Amino acid sequence: MSDPLRRDNVLVDADTLPPPHIRRQLRIAANLTQEEVAEVIGVRRLAIVGWEAGHTQPHRSNRLKYAEFLRGLAKKHPTVAQGGSRED
Known part of the structure; x- marks a missing residue:
């Protein structure tokens, strides 16, 4: 039998975003423009500007896509994801 609290935690984890400055650093480390993201x-593009600045947050469906995208970048750039400097 599955634990409903654990299932809820998975949903929270699936759309957890890093702090705005880390979002921006991950994008830059991947050599991506805001337009490409x-x-x-x-x-x-203005949505990405707001999300990276911390002025706005993505709605649920976009939040899930954005979180998944950022997780992929974080795997490629773990130092940046942990708040370190950009990897070259």
């Missing part, structure tokens, strides 16, 4: 997520 916006195309992947399916939003306008």
Whole structure:
């Protein structure tokens, strides 16, 4: 039998975002523009600007896509994901 609290934690983890400055650093480490990230997520560039600045947060479906995208970047750039400097 599955534990409903554990299932809820998985949902929370699935859409957990790093702090805004880490989001920006991950994008830069991957040599991506805000426009390129916006195309992947399916939003306008200004949405990425707001998310990286911490002024706005993505809605649920975009949040899930963005969190998954950032997790992929974090795997490629673990030092950046942990708050370290950009990897070259």
